[in-house]
Amino acid sequence: MxxxxxxxxxxxxxxxxxxxxxxxxxxxxxxxxxxxxxxxSSVWDATAGEFVDCGQHVLLGAYTxxxxxxxxxxxxxxLGAETPLRFLFCEESGQFLFDAGRLPGRLGFVAALWGIPGLSRWERFRLLWALRQILTGKIPEMTVAEFLHRSRQGKRASSTFWQPLTLATLNAPPEEAALSLLRTVLREGFLRDAEAARFLVPCRxxxxxxxxxxxxxxxxxxxxxxxxxxxxxxxxxxxxxxxxxxxxxxxxxxxxxxxxxxxxxxxxxxxxxxxxxxxxxxxxxRSSPILTLYLWLREPLLPAPVCAFAHPDLHWAFRHPTRFGAEKVSLVVSAADHLRDLPYRQLLERCLRAFATVIPAFHPALVLHQRVMVQRTATARLxxxxxxxxxxxxxxxxxxxxxxxxxxxxxxxxxxxxxxxxxxxxxxxxxxxxx
Ligand SMILES: Cc1cc2nc3c(=O)[nH]c(=O)nc-3n(C[C@H](O)[C@H](O)[C@H](O)COP(=O)(O)OP(=O)(O)OC[C@H]3O[C@@H](n4cnc5c(N)ncnc54)[C@H](O)[C@@H]3O)c2cc1C
Known part of the structure; x- marks a missing residue:
């Protein structure tokens, strides 16, 4: 053999x-x-008595x-069950639920987009039109930001949809990320069919x-x-x-x-x-870093299992089962170039300050235990x-x-x-x- x-x-x-x-x-x-x-991979955390991943991972049904x-x-x-994409978008001015599970398949994703508050009717049409162009048009390769400029996406559509989507799926800011890859994420993932679009946060x-x-x-x-x-x-x-x-x-x-x-x-x-x-x-x-801060909390805090934020020092938060404390939360910053070289204390302070800004109920005294993972070479910057x-x-x-x-x-x-x-x-x- x-x-x-x-x-x-x-x-x-x-x-x-x-x-x-x-x-x-x-x-x-x-x-x-x-x-x-x-x-x-994961590392053993002796204080919590459990494995923690070297960074938060999120999967789609399309991961065949x-x-x-x-x-x-x-x-x-x-890994647990996949669910429709559902997250709470938390801003200083309020919160809204992005829920792609209210209607089946792509309709659910489009309906959730349509429901983003604070967009004018024109902005909503432009957003859907841009999405259609990405999926069906013959657009030459460019950065996501160039495309957003050409398709006249406003600030709010960018900050509540395009920017979080690009950072989370491509680990790059729209100014650098390749549009062709975002198209693949939408075509093969969120907008292919109900199965492919399903979302999974590993429960182990x-x-x-x-x-x-x-x-x-x-x-x-x-x-x-x-x-x-x-x-x-x-x-x-x-x-x-x-x-x-x-x-x-x-x-x-x-x-x-x-x-x-x-x-x-x-x-x-x-x-x-x-x-x-x-x-x-x-x-x-060039490599692109990802930062994950794990917090074990004395009391349940996160208002939803998955939360998104339009904050430069905090993009996503995920709730996890734990036997240590009341709740384990992972806070994620993608394309974290601005944080990668900060000393540990400063890094921690910045992330906790950002968390307190977006979740005002958070207070450092709630933290039982914490662990920061900075992966400097998490992915290539495509x-x-x-x-x-x-x-x-x-x-x-x-x-x-x-x-x-x-x-x-x-x-x-x-x-x-x-x-x-x-x-x-x-x-x-x-x-x-x-x-
Ligand atoms: C923090 C973070 C968050 C992420 N989030 C997501 C996510 O949400 N969703 C998603 O799909 N992907 C995510 N990714 C990306 C995903 O983890 C990677 O794309 C994937 O794990 C890469 O796998 P790989 O086998 O190509 O490379 P690697 O995982 O780097 O594997 C290479 C292996 O080779 C070994 N090795 C290196 N040199 C040698 C040598 N000389 N001899 C022997 N062995 C060697 C290494 O130890 C390693 O085990 C994330 C990555 C990170 C770091």
Missing amino acids: PRVVVVGAGVAGIAAAVSLVRRGWEVLVLEARSSVGGRA AFFATLQALGTRQL SLHEVLDPFGRWLADHGGELRLNTLVTGLEFEGSTVRAVRVSPDGKIPADAVVLALPPWSLVRILPVLRRVPEYAGFLHTL TPELVALRPSGKTPWDNLVLAGDWLQTGLPCTLEGAARSGQVAAARIVGESDH
Whole structure:
């Protein structure tokens, strides 16, 4: 049986391994860390006595590749049930409920948009017209902000709809985010059908859903080796023969999938910077941070399970089940460039101040315990320029393919993008796909 070495046990590596095992290949997965999941992993919080994710993750019903991977592992049901998109938008001047569940399918989303208060009738028509144009028109690539300007979206439509949607789904501000990706989110997600548009905030940690991968792999004749840092590859002509691991090991391979983010990949394979398909992307690449502040509270506080805010230091808040205190809340700031380098104390103070502004009932004395997660390289910042340069994952070497959320999947950098890239990488290894 040919042996594939998959480097990286993030979602892309796990999806690649699952697909390869199902095609009858023997798979060895090498992971530098002591647990799987990569950017979708969790850490143990000793004070709360529970796992906390390295950042809040939210999923859509459209995540078919990711869910298929979890189905294989037998953990899909642990995530909980998907629901129609429903959140409370909290402003200093008041609150409104965005509820896409009042009518079926896309009608529900459109009706919720129509119901945003404070828009004139003209602004509402312009918003729906812009949405229609995005979905059906032949609009050239541009930033979301350029499109909003061209389609004459007012300040309120931007601050209550376009900006939160762009930040949450693309981890980039409208001024930088690529319109083509927002179109994909709307077409394949919120406006495709009732199933795809459903929304899921995991009710268990990502650790619980991904950790069974090691056991699953072993049960299927493969192996997961944790704490194994890959340092390079050994080539013979245009073929990879072995994977080098720290400190001085060498593992022979018939084929290799490097399921790594670009910033780790170039350390193992620096020559990629000179490969034409990759050079432009790697040169232009910038990462985009996400900040998540977890608060364990003495009393229930959040007025709804999901809240959105038009505040620069606070975009979303999610309520989670917990046994420590009355309520656990995760506060999220996407594209958090302005916060990423602040000292811990200052960061915390700013986020708590923002929370008190949007939820006046909040007081720091309610906090039993807190934990800040700043992921500086949460995703690539996919600007129109970078989207055009996204590589396919194929390489000039016969038996080496890449996987990862940053590759040309047509999707934003997400769990679904990572899972799809892993499946495509597996299909390439077994020769089922040249695309
Ligand atoms: C804070 C945050 C919030 C997010 N929110 C969402 C969300 O709401 N919805 C959504 O869909 N997506 C979200 N994402 C994005 C999602 O987590 C990523 O797109 C996805 O996890 C990327 O998976 P990957 O396998 O491509 O890469 P990674 O998860 O980075 O996996 C790469 C793996 O390779 C390992 N590795 C690196 N170098 C080596 C080496 N030399 N040797 C061996 N192993 C190595 C790493 O340890 C890691 O396990 C979020 C990400 C973050 C950080």
